[in-house]
Amino acid sequence: MKNIQSKNNTVQHVEIDAGADQQRLDNFLIATLKGVPKSHIYRLIRSGQVRVNKGRARQTQRLQVGDIVRIPPVRTTTKTAVSTNNAALPNFEFLYQDDHLWVVNKPSGLAVHGGSGHSLGLIEALRAKYPQEKQLELVHRLDRDTSGAIIIARKRSTLRLMQRLLQDGGVDRRYWLLAQGFTKQQSTIEAPLLRQDEAGKRKMIISKAGRSAKTNFRELGKGGGYQLIEAELITGRTHQIRVHAQFGGFPIVGDDRYGNAANDEAFAVQYGFVALPLFLHARQLQFRHPHAGEKIMIEAPLDSSFQRALKALSISY
Numbered sequence: 084m085k086n087i088q089s090k091n092n093t094v095q096h097v098e099i100d101a102g103a104d105q106q107r108l109d110n111f112l113i114a115t116l117k118g119v120p121k122s123h124i125y126r127l128i129r130s131g132q133v134r135v136n137k138g139r140a141r142q143t144q145r146l147q148v149g150d151i152v153r154i155p156p157v158r159t160t161t162k163t164a165v166s167t168n169n170a171a172l173p174n175f176e177f178l179y180q181d182d183h184l185w186v187v188n189k190p191s192g193l194a195v196h197g198g199s200g201h202s203l204g205l206i207e208a209l210r211a212k213y214p215q216e217k218q219l220e221l222v223h224r225l226d227r228d229t230s231g232a233i234i235i236a237r238k239r240s241t242l243r244l245m246q247r248l249l250q251d252g253g254v255d256r257r258y259w260l261l262a263q264g265f266t267k268q269q270s271t272i273e274a275p276l277l278r279q280d281e282a283g284k285r286k287m288i289i290s291k292a293g294r295s296a297k298t299n300f301r302e303l304g305k306g307g308g309y310q311l312i313e314a315e316l317i318t319g320r321t322h323q324i325r326v327h328a329q330f331g332g333f334p335i336v337g338d339d340r341y342g343n344a345a346n347d348e349a350f351a352v353q354y355g356f357v358a359l360p361l362f363l364h365a366r367q368l369q370f371r372h373p374h375a376g377e378k379i380m381i382e383a384p385l386d387s388s389f390q391r392a393l394k395a396l397s398i399s400y
Contacts, residue, residue: 095154099146102218102239108135109142110220111152114210119157121197127155172212178232178381183241183374185209185219188383191230191360195221209235218242223249226322228337231258231365232383244373249319255369258314258324259385259400261362261392263346264333265302265310272327273297276320286340287322289330296320298327307396309336313366324363336392337361354395360388 103111112124112133131139134153135146146152173193179186189195189205197204206221213219222234222245236242248254277293279286287293297317304311310333314324322341328334329341336342336350337359351359368381385393385400393400 093156097152097154099148099150099152101148103146104148104239105145105243106220106239107142108133108140108144108146108152111146112154115154116157123157127157172208175209175212176384178383179379181372183237183372184222184245185235185237186232186368186381187235189225189230189233189365191228191386191388194227195224195233205233206235222246223254223319225365226325226361226363228361229258229363229365230383230386230389232368232381233365234368241373245370248370248373252317253370255367256316256319256365257367258316259303259364259366259389260312260314260324260328261309261336261389262312262328262333263309263336263343265300265312265331266333267300268302270300270331271297272300272331274327274330276323276326278321284340285321287320287326289326294318294320296323296327298324300328300331304393304398304400306398309396309398311393311398311400335361335363338363354392356388356392360386362389362392364389 097115109124109128112128113121116124125142127133128140128142132155134140135144135150137151137153173190176188177185178188187205187209194204195206197207206219210216210219216237218236218238220236220239220242222236222242225231225233234245236245274289274296275291275293276287276296277290279288295318299315299317301313301315302310303313312333316323325335325338325341334342337347338361347359350356364383364385366383368379370379371377372379
């Protein structure tokens with residue numbers, strides 16, 4: 084990345100190099116303008132103050148080598164909790180590390196990206212905690228309240244290879260969930276999902292107008308009227324497992340958007356949960372390493388809340 088013009092309080096014109104090739108414009112700006120709120124960055128894009136090759140651009144536009152990005156003068160925050168208080172950052176459990184990839188066991192309640200009411204997300208925290216890592220990017224996403232294994236690319240070239248692997252079905256993703264009402268040993272739900280925003284919240288519904296979505300479910304154990312289920316993602320749509328579980332008649336325990344509120348309240352009272360978490364955990368990842376070619380299999384341990392619930396229900400795993 085080359086700054087053609089980079090004086091303080093002036094417009095910058097930045098030439099894109101191979102390190103930022105195919106990166107989304109919004110992600111490029113978030114990484115470049117450290118300390119600038121995401122909401123302000125999106126306003127700059129929408130208002131046309133950020134331009135690519137002298138033209139207006141969308142936040143989702145993919146940058147290419149040689150593109151010139153115009154960045155207007157912005158005021159950055161130099162003293163933020165993220166940059167100055169490293170002790171306040173979460174300690175991450177690494178499940179896998181090499182020169183190209185990290186796999187982290189994301190805790191429930193931590194968004195993968197900051198914004199939307201969450202000032203600090205997983206990727207921002209990792210970048211702050213490991214400032215020597217210049218190109219950290221999320222390969223895929225997990226919901227804020229979903230725990231478990233998530234892949235981080237350490238280089239843009241690795242990100243592109245891993246995303247292609249995901250698109251081609253080369254990453255086997257298995258989730259564990261706790262539900263009530265699953266009556267089969269195995270079940271496949273294939274139902275398209277359409278985004279529908281309600282009161283400022285993103286919600287997915289089953290609709291023929293939506294994108295195709297398929298999930299395989301398999302019972303792993305049961306007890307106390309509840310079931311421990313493995314979900315295999317065939318596609319990877321937003322909230323897919325949660326909506327398919329609801330559609331199949333076995334909503335996930337602790338799902339405040341697609342679950343059964345009355346049943347969840349009874350569960351919390353019976354088993355002593357003050358705040359009931361979402362019992363959905365990204366348990367296992369399998370894929371061929373994009374550089375070395377060997378098979379990688381990663382399993383993320385359950386958090387204490389999930390373990391406690393299974394123990395209370397006498398469900399072994």
